[in-house]
Amino acid sequence: MSIIVQKYGGTSVGSTERIRAVAKRVIETRMAYSNVVVVVSAMGDTTDDLIKMAKEVSDHPSPREYDALISTGENISAAILAMAIQAQGVEAISLSGSQAGIYTENLYSKAKITKVDPARIMKELDEGKVVVVTGFQGINDMSDITTIGRGGSDTSAVVLAAALGAPVCEIYTDVDGVYTTDPRIVPEARRLAEISYDEMLELASLGAKVLHPRSVECAKENKITLHVRSSFVSHEGTYVKEDSLMEINKPVTGATLSDEEVMISILKVQDTPGIAGKVFSKLAESAINVDMIVQSTEEDHINNITFTVHQDDLKAATLVGQDIAREINAKGIKYDDSVAKVSIVGVGMISKPGIAARMFRVLGDERINIKLITTSEIKISCVVDRKDARRALKALHQEFELHKL
Amino acid sequence: MSIIVQKYGGTSVGSTERIRAVAKRVIETRMAYSNVVVVVSAMGDTTDDLIKMAKEVSDHPSPREYDALISTGENISAAILAMAIQAQGVEAISLSGSQAGIYTENLYSKAKITKVDPARIMKELDEGKVVVVTGFQGINDMSDITTIGRGGSDTSAVVLAAALGAPVCEIYTDVDGVYTTDPRIVPEARRLAEISYDEMLELASLGAKVLHPRSVECAKENKITLHVRSSFVSHEGTYVKEDSLMEINKPVTGATLSDEEVMISILKVQDTPGIAGKVFSKLAESAINVDMIVQSTEEDHINNITFTVHQDDLKAATLVGQDIAREINAKGIKYDDSVAKVSIVGVGMISKPGIAARMFRVLGDERINIKLITTSEIKISCVVDRKDARRALKALHQEFELHKL
DSSP: OOEEEEEEOGGGGSSHHHHHHHHHHHHHHHHHOSEEEEEEOOOTTHHHHHHHHHHHHOSSOOHHHHHHHHTHHHHHHHHHHHHHHHHTTOOEEEEOTTTTTEEEOSOSSSOOEEEEOTHHHHHHHHTTOEEEEESSEEEOTTSOEEEOOTTHHHHHHHHHHHHHTOSEEEEEESSSSOBSSOTTTOTTOOBOSEEEHHHHHHHHHTTOTTSOHHHHHHHHHTTOEEEEEETTOOSOOEEEESOOSTTTTSSOOEEEEEOSEEEEEEEEEEOOTTHHHHHHHHHHHTTOOEEEEEEEEEETTEEEEEEEEEGGGHHHHHHHHHHHHHHTTOOEEEEEOSEEEEEEEOGGGGTOTTHHHHHHHHHHHTTOOEEEEEEETTEEEEEEEGGGHHHHHHHHHHHTTTTOO | OOEEEEEEOGGGGSSHHHHHHHHHHHHHHHHHOSEEEEEEOOOTTHHHHHHHHHHHHOSSOOHHHHHHHHTHHHHHHHHHHHHHHHHTTOOEEEEOTTTTTEEEOSOSSSOOEEEEOTHHHHHHHHTTOEEEEESSEEEOTTSOEEEOOTTHHHHHHHHHHHHHTOSEEEEEESSSSOBSSOTTTOTTOOBOSEEEHHHHHHHHHTTOTTSOHHHHHHHHHTTOEEEEEETTOOSOOEEEESOOSTTTTSSOOEEEEEOSEEEEEEEEEEOOTTHHHHHHHHHHHTTOOEEEEEEEEEETTEEEEEEEEEGGGHHHHHHHHHHHHHHTTOOEEEEEOSEEEEEEEOGGGGTSTTHHHHHHHHHHHTTOOEEEEEEETTEEEEEEEGGGHHHHHHHHHHHTTTTOO
16 A cells, blocks of 8 residues: 655645645655645644734633533644645545544643544545544543643644555645755855654754654654655655665765753762752753753863753753752852853764864864753754854854755 | 523623622522533634634635534634632533534534434533533534534524433523613514514524524424523513413514615516526525525516615626526616615514504504514515615504603
């Protein structure tokens, strides 16, 4: 059975005019694949409008009702797309998360998908229909509607591809692929033909907002090739798949900039076993997501613990930090909210030593001060002053010749 | 168990501000009734906006997708109302037609409700929650969403009242009750304290757009008292119930005007058995709803057949009429699109002869020409020139002293 899953989000489904264009593309896809399953996000501002209404009646809407409300955006776009496909002469049917057999855990707003029963989808495909499935939503064991959180529709698409045995899942988004870096900052940025799951995961986590890490993880686990592309153009985008041989010669595949983080330090912490665990448990209890963590020794048995969080969490994190500092007899805390994180990513760096040194040298040549460093096998991140960040990104893109094939 | 079903539609749920007011009223109702089930229509223009979108992508959207689309309006208002009730400190839950156990036949756009399984509603009531149910929608045996046609939410509410054993169903609408006639035309029109099911059925069919006949029929069948009222005021509205003793002394309860009909005549039809059946079968096949039918003898064995249809059906009906006229060798057809129908309704007229005569005399005194007459046991309708209709209504309201208790 030749089958493909396509996901259309963002401006792809921003208007009924766009949806007619998507319908055309879906029908073209049907020439190559006899079975097409389409996952859609909500149209344009629908979700924002629904959230606005919820806020007008309640400061703290119950998560169950909130999900029941915001999931309607996808029901609307799915029905409209099914109609548009029908209007162009091809049979189509829209299915809600519940009808499509997408089951989630018993949680609202960020439920994980636990099971997919594709029986209804298969039945409709067998009858020759294009099946349009609402993204972002599922159903729990009480038959209540749940939503699956950020990056939801991408994840819905990948999960369906896995359940249906589709080897490829196309993700139509606002950009025409994954770039070596943000083209708005570095005009020479080049669209990648291929990228590995791990590289994409690092890029996604680092602020390249093309794909949510969750959907990439799911694709990696199920060995589904993602094809990130745009519905506004016909050319191919970027394939996300197992380590690609094509680009393995390059140590660095992409570079990113994230300027929504702030840096917080807990000062003069006694070097006692379990202290770091205590600090980060407290932050986790307050649902504060910590990104980078660095512990540095200031003098014997006295450390500074520095971490970064999203700027929206600054206030909460400093409050928690002050509590912790008091509790563990640290000197206090300080924070810096004018920083940015610049990173380079590449599976090639595993086998090529000296990449980190080259990165630090480039930043040094640019007289850019490095405030924090973390590394993984395929990524090196530096926190710098926010004012220097774009310059740093350009210099790194140039140094590692990301603009060249 | 003390239980009530309330239905809020129209401007009652026209904005989030109005929904907050509805939430307040629901909570007040909970003082008197320990179990409150609320049925809601879509907010303001939601349904119209959805229909507009459908038209933008398809000239003939499939009924299944159309229902999947337009039913989302009720999902939105139900979730928003549940949130608003919660925000005012009372537990509430929204249920879709499917979750509320409302099953319909396997038809779209105008499915009839076949079964209600109130288990989930009962469970939520038992847990002390206000249950908010989406009006207008149900689910068929393929788990697909269906809508139940015009007057849908009123019917949903009455059906739920029957399934839950609620003796009273409150219908909150744009007006504060049922009036003796349209107060915009006859300022002396009086709000009725009570009206019988049969009278309400005649009034509803005759153009008093307060309640859909279907919901009244359903209430009559299940002996559920309807209370038509407004959410903008606190005073009671009109109770619709078994023949009320209160007003039985009056021969006429209400008067109505409908100016959306046109009159069509098939001229010089041979008086042969089966001709009328042929005419109206053809019209029915074309889905044209015929209201009044009069056959008059012009000369021996030569009749004119005159009927009225909604003005939107004029073109289709004249085309069918011309076909029929040719087929049965009639002389041809003529139509009059500047007519209106004026009616009086009252269970009291059964036992009081001479009411029709009084009606004709009043119109005669006003020098208003009567073009067509039909009567039922509790209703007399006359077609007159559209320009005379409002004057006719006023004169009849005066003659039968409808403004007096």
